[in-house]
Amino acid sequence: xxxxxxxxxxxxxxxxxxxxxxxxxxxxxxxxxxxxxxxxxxxxxxxxxxxxxxxxxxxxxxxxxxxxxxxxxxxxxxxxxxxxxxxxxxxxxxxxxxxxxxxxxxxxxxxxxxxxxxxxxxxxxxxxxxxxxxxxxxxxxxxxxxxxxxxxxxxxxxxxxxxxxxxxxxxxxxxxxxxxxxxxxxxxxxxxxxxxxxxxxxxxxx
Numbered sequence: 001x002x003x004x005x006x007x008x009x010x011x012x013x014x015x016x017x018x019x020x021x022x023x024x025x026x027x028x029x030x031x032x033x034x035x036x037x038x039x040x041x042x043x044x045x046x047x048x049x050x051x052x053x054x055x056x057x058x059x060x061x062x063x064x065x066x067x068x069x070x071x072x073x074x075x076x077x078x079x080x081x082x083x084x085x086x087x088x089x090x091x092x093x094x095x096x097x098x099x100x101x102x103x104x105x106x107x108x109x110x111x112x113x114x115x116x117x118x119x120x121x122x123x124x125x126x127x128x129x130x131x132x133x134x135x136x137x138x139x140x141x142x143x144x145x146x147x148x149x150x151x152x153x154x155x156x157x158x159x160x161x162x163x164x165x166x167x168x169x170x171x172x173x174x175x176x177x178x179x180x181x182x183x184x185x186x187x188x189x190x191x192x193x194x195x196x197x198x199x200x201x202x203x204x205x206x
Contacts, residue, residue, distance in 0.1 A: 002068065002088035003146060004173040004201035005160075006180045006189075007061055011167035014039065014046060014059030018159035018168060022063070025147060025158040027129040029120035029136055034144040035063040035159060036111065061159075061168075064112045064144040065192060065200035066090045072103035072113075081141075088173075088201065089146050099139035108196045113143045146170075173201060 014037050022028070022035040041049040041057035048057035070090050072081045080096035081103045083089070104113045120136040132149040136142065147157040160170045171178035176185075180203070187205045194200070 001086060001175075002173045002201065003066070003151070004088075004171070004180055004203065005066075005146075006169040006183045006203045006205060008167040008169075008183075008205045009058060009060070010205065011165040012037075012059045012061065013165050013167075014057075015164060017162045017164060018061055021158040021162040022144070022147075025129040025150075026133050026145070027122070027127050027136070029116065030123050032114045032116075032120075032142070034112070034114070034142070035061060037061045060204065062109065062112065062192070063159075063202075064090060065109055065198065065202045066144075066146065067198035067200050069197060069199045071106040071108065071196070071198060075102040075106040077102065087151070089148065089151075090143075091145060091148065092140075092142060094134055094137050094140045094142075097137075097140045099141065101141060103141055108193050108198065109200075113141055115139075115141050 016037050019033055019035045019037055023033060038060045039045050039057060040060055041047055048055035050056055066089050073083055078096050078098055080093045082091060084091050101115055107113060116136060116138050119138045130149050151157060156170050160168045169180050169183060171180040173180060175181060183205060184203050189203045189205050191200045191203055
């Protein structure tokens with residue numbers, strides 16, 4: 001089994017619902033986002049390129065690409081960054097992490113990881129999200145886990161469930177009958193920084 005995501009770029013409206021759901025479900029500290037929606041358009045977020053009426057803008061959600069050949073795993077000196085052998089998901093072991101940030105340096109996808117320089121601080125005084133989300137720790141690297149506490153119980157990642165235009169899909173890339181495999185087979189797609197040889201597991205339909 002190799003879990004992967006398919007994002008339909010034609011459907012994505014850049015609403016940031018996936019990013020907000022990720023932040024809430026995983027009780028992410030203040031200022032931390034594991035899932036971001038980038039704008040291919042103007043110089044600022046959510047602004048188009050060109051001049052009216054000839055404008056263009058595309059939203060591209062970006063998180064950990066859960067690569068089949070992850071550069072981060074190769075450089076982690078203590079095995080805190082590793083591939084789950086059952087699902088292919090790239091995971092972090094917070095208790096093993098020594099905060100060296102080698103994984104951040106090796107990853108070609110800028111900004112998909114965060115580092116807690118201080119004790120995590122939160123906007124509210126109560127924990128949010130799923131009860132079994134691991135506690136966030138100081139001096140630890142974090143990133144998208146594809147909602148491992150949920151997916152390990154057979155549920156979908158939170159970002160899949162809240163997408164208003166139904167632009168996000170999730171499943172087993174090794175199963176030719178899965179929805180994600182059939183979408184990839186039937187539509188043109190792109191993957192981010194394929195030339196890096198990471199073989200990312202996130203596909204963007206174009």
